[in-house]
Amino acid sequence: MRHVLVTGAASGIGAAIAARFGGDRLTLADVDGDRLAAVAAGLGAECRVGDLAEARFAESLVDSDVDVLVNAAGIYPATPLLEMTAAAWDRVQDVNVRAAMLTTVAFGRRCVAAGRSGVVVNISSGAATRARPGAAHYATSKAALEMLTKACAVELGPHGIRVNAVSPGFVTVDSSANPVTEEYAAAVSVNPLGRRGRPADIAEAVHWLAGEQAAWITGAVLRVDGGSTAGAPGLPLHWDGATAVQEGSSHV
Template sequence: MAGPRHVLVTGAASGIGAGICELFASAEGARITAVDVRADTLADLAGRLRADHGADVGEIVADLAGADAAAELLDRAWRDRGPVDVVVNAAGIYPATPFLEMTAAQWDRVQNVNVRAPMLVTAAFGRACAAAGRTGSVVNIASGAALRARPGAAHYCTSKAALEMLTKAAAVELGPLGVRVNAVSPGFVTVDSAANPVTEEYADAVSANPLGRRGLPLDIARAVRWLAGQEAEWVTGTVVRVDGGASAGTTALPLHWKGTSEVQTA
């Protein structure tokens, strides 16, 4: 009987990434390799998973804006902790930068963390799986921002749109190797994130949806685990929108007009 799966999660220290780590650890006893740039917060997560779930957790502190760090991450985890079964690219940054104030450095850092790093990690995973004759699953964390722009987020929105296409492109090329690549696109999720803080005013404005509540990390983690599991073995190249229906439409608008006009009733 196969042992527990080895799940590598980037952006693992808090928020959605932490929720994904916790669900894999608690629901199936998965071995977790947790990756984040924040060493103290990452250590707190690992300690909590060990204490609450007896989890086997490894920690890698890395800034994925650096090409070398991203390119070497998968190989390091595979070498030090054994073959990886699931990769979750959850690391992402969301600065607030008005378009007319955007610098090349600000733009590049967002693209490097949010798009280039997942590409490099996924490519390394595909090579490792092919060399070992193993199958695997990648789940990228996208965003509703891929479909709808927001003030101060041109770099972020662009990166998430690119990540969705990267998901499809990787699925096409890695599918014949037995590696599935999918994405989960969250709506607004309530997290306490020092990396990507938002105001309550912003949260209120962006979180309206037909189901009437904000998302939780567990909502996203459940979708990730399903996509990475056997029940989704014929699913690849897709984006699952877990957003309370926000991408279907908004409940934040009134009826456009009360009643009907003469032309409409004629």
């Protein structure tokens, strides 16, 4: 039985990931103690309540026998760029990037000291490669998280520790901390597979990356987004003429 630590486990994607590892020993962390307790109760999991923006709390989460670390905690407030403050910027970076760095470093140190292997899976976002209004801090944090994933994979790989990321597309979640409007959801959820993501879609990918079938994968970012990264299926044809190409015509 593995010992799995999941941050941001009180709701949404984090809670679904915790449930997918339900056969393992679980430690779940979140700032929302009430919701975390409800998730943990159904899984027989240990709860760790605290703010991941606090370095001491983030560093203290990793016990000596944790085998799998899933950094699922993240916040995505809507802040127009011209209204951005240092405090708003730092809060997002601290929760979304610094906390993952601190937990991964603590995890790596413990694994190396014990002479054992381990797995880290970070939860990124499509925002890492595509900005949107009001999310300069969030998009930057996820781009940084993907590079952190690669940097950690390079340094921890020789110690038998794999580090990967899962990048969800738009996923429908019930989150009071990170609400979205239906207008926004409709605009960003168009993809080739024609449906919005579910937390379970992301949980399955995380569970697979943490398992033996992915034993030779590290430093990777797995896009689980219904194909939205591949392109936009709703766009019209760029040319409304005949589909046949005239002989001798040129194309750019």
